[in-house]
Amino acid sequence: MIAELGLAALWLAAALALLQCVLAGLGLTQSRDDLLSGVRPVAVCQALLCALAFLCLILLFLRSDMSVLLVAMNSHSAKPWLYKFAGAWGNHEGSMLLWVTVMGVAGAGVALLERTLKRDTHMATLGAQALISLGFYAFLLFSSNPFERLAPPAADGQGLNPLLQDPGLAFHPPTLYFGYVGLSVAFSFAVGALVTRTVDAAFARAMRPWVLTAWVMLTIGIVAGSYWAYYELGWGGWWFWDPVENASLMPWLAATALLHSVTVLATRDALRAWTVMLAVIAFSMSMVGTFLVRSGILTSVHAFAVDPERGSFILALLAIYIGGALALFGARVGTVREGKQFEAMSRETWLVVNNLLLTVILGVVLIGTLYPLMTEAFGHKVSVGPPYFNRIAGPLALMLMLAMMAGPLTRWRRDKPGLVAERLIWPALAMAGIAAALGVASWGKIGLLPFLGLVVAGGVALGSIVPLGKRNLRRTPLFVWGMVIAHMGCAVSLAGMAADSAFTTEKLAAMKPGDNVEAAGWSVTFSSVAPVAGENWSAMQADMIAQRGGAEALLNPQNRFFSDPPTTTTESAILTRWDGQLYIVLGDALDDGRWQVRIWWKPFVTLIWLGGLMIAAGGVLTIIGRERRGWLLKLRKIHAGDWG
Amino acid sequence: MAAEVAENSCGGLGLMGRILLWLPLALFAALALFFASGLLRPDERVITSKLVGKPLPAFELPQAASDRPPLSSAEFAKGKPRMLNIFASWCVPCAAESSQLLALEKAGVPIDAIAIRDAREDVDAFLARWGNPYDHIGLDARSSVQIALGSSGVPETFIVDGQGRIVHQHIGDIRAEDVPKLIAIWKGAQ
Numbered sequence: 001m002i003a004e005l006g007l008a009a010l011w012l013a014a015a016l017a018l019l020q021c022v023l024a025g026l027g028l029t030q031s032r033d034d035l036l037s038g039v040r041p042v043a044v045c046q047a048l049l050c051a052l053a054f055l056c057l058i059l060l061f062l063r064s065d066m067s068v069l070l071v072a073m074n075s076h077s078a079k080p081w082l083y084k085f086a087g088a089w090g091n092h093e094g095s096m097l098l099w100v101t102v103m104g105v106a107g108a109g110v111a112l113l114e115r116t117l118k119r120d121t122h123m124a125t126l127g128a129q130a131l132i133s134l135g136f137y138a139f140l141l142f143s144s145n146p147f148e149r150l151a152p153p154a155a156d157g158q159g160l161n162p163l164l165q166d167p168g169l170a171f172h173p174p175t176l177y178f179g180y181v182g183l184s185v186a187f188s189f190a191v192g193a194l195v196t197r198t199v200d201a202a203f204a205r206a207m208r209p210w211v212l213t214a215w216v217m218l219t220i221g222i223v224a225g226s227y228w229a230y231y232e233l234g235w236g237g238w239w240f241w242d243p244v245e246n247a248s249l250m251p252w253l254a255a256t257a258l259l260h261s262v263t264v265l266a267t268r269d270a271l272r273a274w275t276v277m278l279a280v281i282a283f284s285m286s287m288v289g290t291f292l293v294r295s296g297i298l299t300s301v302h303a304f305a306v307d308p309e310r311g312s313f314i315l316a317l318l319a320i321y322i323g324g325a326l327a328l329f330g331a332r333v334g335t336v337r338e339g340k341q342f343e344a345m346s347r348e349t350w351l352v353v354n355n356l357l358l359t360v361i362l363g364v365v366l367i368g369t370l371y372p373l374m375t376e377a378f379g380h381k382v383s384v385g386p387p388y389f390n391r392i393a394g395p396l397a398l399m400l401m402l403a404m405m406a407g408p409l410t411r412w413r414r415d416k417p418g419l420v421a422e423r424l425i426w427p428a429l430a431m432a433g434i435a436a437a438l439g440v441a442s443w444g445k446i447g448l449l450p451f452l453g454l455v456v457a458g459g460v461a462l463g464s465i466v467p468l469g470k471r472n473l474r475r476t477p478l479f480v481w482g483m484v485i486a487h488m489g490c491a492v493s494l495a496g497m498a499a500d501s502a503f504t505t506e507k508l509a510a511m512k513p514g515d516n517v518e519a520a521g522w523s524v525t526f527s528s529v530a531p532v533a534g535e536n537w538s539a540m541q542a543d544m545i546a547q548r549g550g551a552e553a554l555l556n557p558q559n560r561f562f563s564d565p566p567t568t569t570t571e572s573a574i575l576t577r578w579d580g581q582l583y584i585v586l587g588d589a590l591d592d593g594r595w596q597v598r599i600w601w602k603p604f605v606t607l608i609w610l611g612g613l614m615i616a617a618g619g620v621l622t623i624i625g626r627e628r629r630g631w632l633l634k635l636r637k638i639h640a641g642d643w644g
Numbered sequence: 645m646a647a648e649v650a651e652n653s654c655g656g657l658g659l660m661g662r663i664l665l666w667l668p669l670a671l672f673a674a675l676a677l678f679f680a681s682g683l684l685r686p687d688e689r690v691i692t693s694k695l696v697g698k699p700l701p702a703f704e705l706p707q708a709a710s711d712r713p714p715l716s717s718a719e720f721a722k723g724k725p726r727m728l729n730i731f732a733s734w735c736v737p738c739a740a741e742s743s744q745l746l747a748l749e750k751a752g753v754p755i756d757a758i759a760i761r762d763a764r765e766d767v768d769a770f771l772a773r774w775g776n777p778y779d780h781i782g783l784d785a786r787s788s789v790q791i792a793l794g795s796s797g798v799p800e801t802f803i804v805d806g807q808g809r810i811v812h813q814h815i816g817d818i819r820a821e822d823v824p825k826l827i828a829i830w831k832g833a834q
Contacts, residue, residue, distance in 0.1 A: 374678075
């Protein structure tokens with residue numbers, strides 16, 4: 001029954017999305033207010049129905065209803081409830097249902113909360129949002145039905161990939177999706193503004209909170225995904241330039257550029273066409289990423305159910321939506337009035353530099369991701385790995401960081417180069433100091449890129465607080481704090497990345513109980529190994545005692561065996577100290593009673609994710625700071641029952 | 645670059661400016677065509693074992709089923725080509741291919757098997773339910789032989805000639821249409 005209810009809700013939601021498009025389209029072309037007044041309620045109902053369908057799927061997973069094909073393929077009755085719950089989106093069909101649910105909820109948010117946008121643009125935006133949803137509803141209903149029944153029902157399910165049986169999975173994909181798919185709102189705003197020819201500062205102010213929210217979610221999702229890969233895969237790395245990772249990084253790069261250019265448009269009414277372009281690109285990158293990882297056109301360590309028919313379907317959606325939006329851009333943006341001009345030395349210029357660098361990095365990542373595909377067309381099989389990405393994107397990212405240091409210290413519209421240089425003097429001195437100290441201490445021992453990374457990180461960390469220097473801290477607006485914290489987060493994260501790649505110590509040893517290994521000031525003793533059992537796994541667990549300077553800690557790395565499906569995973573043990581992490585992986589048993597053990601000491605590696613969270617926190621502060629007053633007004637209006 | 649171009653082109657639009665506005669669409673169209681050609685290209689990413697043409701790795705496995713003897717690699721060097729099926733009682737496609745294996749056995753192909761990460765009572769129950777086309781069955785409790793064979797999953801089927809050399813690897817379940825092809829390869833290995 002629940003499956004049928006879910007399917008019915010999904011069909012109804014799709015029908016409402018169609019209705020939403022028709023109402024908005026006819027209403028705008030024929031200037032019919034009666035039609036337009038229906039758009040917002042329909043958007044809300046569509047979101048509710050879609051959320052109901054998603055809820056039904058979660059229920060089916062929680063109840064382990066093996067008469068539903070998707071549950072039988074991806075779940076198992078012996079799984080802990082959290083992974084039954086998370087299993088609902090740990091597969092292709094479920095995650096696409098989450099996709100349309102997020103699109104619907106974001107659309108309902110725009111319908112309910114957006115008050116500053118001109119009515120016609122608002123309606124066109126909601127129409128565009130529904131039009132995009134419609135394509136993904138069709139995709140779900142015609143080629144990825146999550147509610148398909150299995151007759152006769154399976155005795156039990158095939159289980160969920162054990163790598164995904166981790167608390168991180170319960171939260172990482174939904175957060176990532178809210179960001180990834182939330183960017184559809186920016187896309188719809190851009191389409192709406194092009195349709196009604198209203199690309200201006202008011203439009204940018206209306207779009208900004210939506211872009212920021214999606215960007216914050218995307219940032220948290222990427223940070224969480226990176227940490228999950230770090231501790232769960234047991235490879236000691238935190239970013240692998242895998243196509244699926246790149247698929248989430250590319251929209252993030254575009255969204256980061258967009259949230260800076262939208263600020264230029266909102267504050268100075270400049271960069272109109274470019275902002276619209278970025279809004280289109282950001283969500284386009286989300287869709288291209290989805291296509292790349294779902295169609296099987298690229299091979300990736302992330303195993304998604306891959307199906308060429310689905311690939312063709314998504315490609316058709318890409319062609320319609322991205323092609324349509326870019327055609328609209330070509331036809332309409334020429335009629336958008338020219339924005340305001342600015343001088344060569346101004347904050348606008350730095351933000352243009354930011355946008356260009358981010359766009360180039362985006363291009364580098366896109367080309368690197370697609371390169372294996374291009375050479376395969378000519379008969380060569382290659383894979384593009386970290387050396388390419390690090391060597392090309394790394395220096396560009398450092399240049400971006402330098403621009404980030406200078407931008408906030410430069411005035412809008414026009415500034416004197418001499419004054420800007422004067423404000424940069426402390427960060428510049430800090431960079432020179434760090435470079436000198438590092439050069440003396442470890443010249444020739446660390447690579448050029450990590451060296452520059454540490455230098456720039458120090459400069460940016462100091463530079464990011466300089467804008468607070470002449471302010472009364474109590475009266476500093478929240479959005480300035482947001483920017484300072486986010487920029488500081490970039491420096492913190494960069495410092496972590498550079499320290500990890502410059503100073504990590506790795507030891508590979510074959511140890512038997514009683515053995516001892518020294519690594520980077522730590523003394524690690526393998527005291528014993530014994531079997532342990534969990535709810536749906538059993539494991540060999542080692543007791544490792546790590547000692548440094550008299551203090552002792554117990555680490556328990558595991559070699560874990562899951563029975564449904566039968567898989568072995570390594571559960572790394574991580575000991576966090578203020579100056580880094582000790583990371584131990586228990587490998588396979590050797591025939592002579594010894595075990596393969598890998599030990600890493602990673603100085604300051606935690607800064608990578610701490611910085612990432614600071615970036616997200618900065619975004620949250622900015623949203624609150626910019627929108628607080630608006631929210632209060634909106635809430636009051638909603639309470640007064642005003643829908644108009 | 646693009647920013648300035650877009651800004652400048654918004655005022656008095658020159659021919660260049662107009663063309664530039666359509667450039668993103670043109671680039672995207674090229675990308676979409678490229679994707680489409682990638683989808684249409686026949687999928688050549690069939691994984692073949694590096695061991696095809698090489699000798700079978702040496703192994704000696706314990707008994708996996710109550711009424712079949714255990715399996716060692718020596719079985720494949722006795723002069724007659726044999727088939728080696730890698731399966732598991734917990735594997736659904738393995739049950740799906742059971743009737744094809746029975747058909748191969750009927751056609752005279754001797755088949756041995758390795759049960760992956762399995763237990764004897766489960767293997768017995770599986771064979772009782774789906775039929776038993778095997779002469780010898782070895783138990784590979786930790787997938788070590790499976791890994792030595794370069795096999796990535798279950799089910800997989802190898803054809804080994806009488807000198808212990810791997811002639812063919814079939815990945816995934818054997819469909820009805822694969823049966824004649826496999827018989828031909830087995831005959832060719834005589």
